[in-house]
Amino acid sequence: MFGLFRRKTPDAVPDIDIGGRQVAVAVVRNARARRISLRADAVHGVVRLTLPPRAPIREGLALLDAQRGWIAARVTSWPRPQPFVPGARIPFEGGEMLLDWHEDHPRGVRRMDTVLRVGGPLSTLSGRTTRWLRAQALDRLEPETRALAAAAGKSVSAVSVRDPASRWGSCSSTGVITYSWRLILAPAWIRQSVVAHEVAHLVHHNHGPDFWALARSLADVDPGTSRRWLTAHGAALHWVGRTSGGQA
Ligand SMILES: [Zn+2]
CATH class of the missing domain: 3.30.2010.10 (Metalloproteases ("zincins"), catalytic domain)
Known part of the structure; x- marks a missing residue:
């Protein structure tokens, strides 16, 4: 990870609900980012919202909202957790x-x-x-x-x-x-x-x-x-x- 911009108060974004599945949104402030971008991380099961250091968080939230259909399509294809429980x-x-x-x-x-x-x-x-x-x-x-x-x-x-x-x-x-x-x-x-x-x-x-x-x-x-x-x-x-x- 390059040049994380540290802030006193981290940007917190609530989980999003995709068909009953709660998906966390991780906000990444990246000094090298030129624009706001979204990535659906199928390995960790989080949506990563990357923003340039000074981009307002509301612009990130607007992108999340506009891309809801795309996010839902990605999340639906993610694997399901397979916990180590009896009978697994x-x-x-x-x-x-x-x-x-x-x-x-x-x-x-x-x-x-x-x-x-x-x-x-x-x-x-x-x-x-x-x-x-x-x-x-x-x-x-x-x-x-x-x-x-x-x-x-x-x-x-x-x-x-x-x-x-x-x-x-x-x-x-x-x-x-x-x-x-x-x-x-x-x-x-x-x-x-x-x-x-x-x-x-x-x-x-x-x-x-x-x-x-x-x-x-x-x-x-x-x-x-x-x-x-x-x-x-x-x-x-x-x-x-x-x-x-x-x-x-
Ligand atoms: Zn190799």
């Missing part, structure tokens, strides 16, 4: 697991094929399920990354998982590769193509023809195919484990 179905490596919670189940999280059994207090169910999924993601991603790096004649300094909003993986110049833990929610071939992409960056720090040739040779699927899958389904993965519609 969790996407996992291209399949689904049923979240089977009972207080009297053994404590801890245990996967039995298509059932994820969790015991202990209900209040800790969501947090423990998330931590289990993150650990599963790292369990797969770390060896897969090291194996492909070895195949490319490179070594990896470290592999870690986080929850970034816009990137599925990143590779630093020091050889640290970081992934979104949410890749465990996608089919394995998607995850493996992201691994091939990041490992190829250990060799080429750009997206030139040599980079793509290596990325293709390391993966079983065409990068274009996996990019299309992530474009179509990636936003929904960000709503898994979320209890409500929006987070700025």
Whole structure:
């Protein structure tokens, strides 16, 4: 984010109601913005209203009003939150697991094929399920990354998982590769193509023809195919484990 203009009183805009769905509006004052603009953020579930530093907020509100139809069309296509509640179905490596919670189940999280059994207090169910999924993601991603790096004649300094909003993986110049833990929610071939992409960056720090040739040779699927899958389904993965519609 560039040059946020800080004000003493932040611009507050009430949520908008789209067919019973409450959608938060995040107001962004951007010193580089030349005009007022709107963006419907399908990953976070918020509408972002960007204004130049001195534009009156009422002009932003007028744009929100004028673009209500456009906003409604976008919001209707957003994924729905998929909270980790008892009976939830969790996407996992291209399949689904049923979240089977009972207080009297053994404590801890245990996967039995298509059932994820969790015991202990209900209040800790969501947090423990998330931590289990993150650990599963790292369990797969770390060896897969090291194996492909070895195949490319490179070594990896470290592999870690986080929850970034816009990137599925990143590779630093020091050889640290970081992934979104949410890749465990996608089919394995998607995850493996992201691994091939990041490992190829250990060799080429750009997206030139040599980079793509290596990325293709390391993966079983065409990068274009996996990019299309992530474009179509990636936003929904960000709503898994979320209890409500929006987070700025
Ligand atoms: Zn890249």
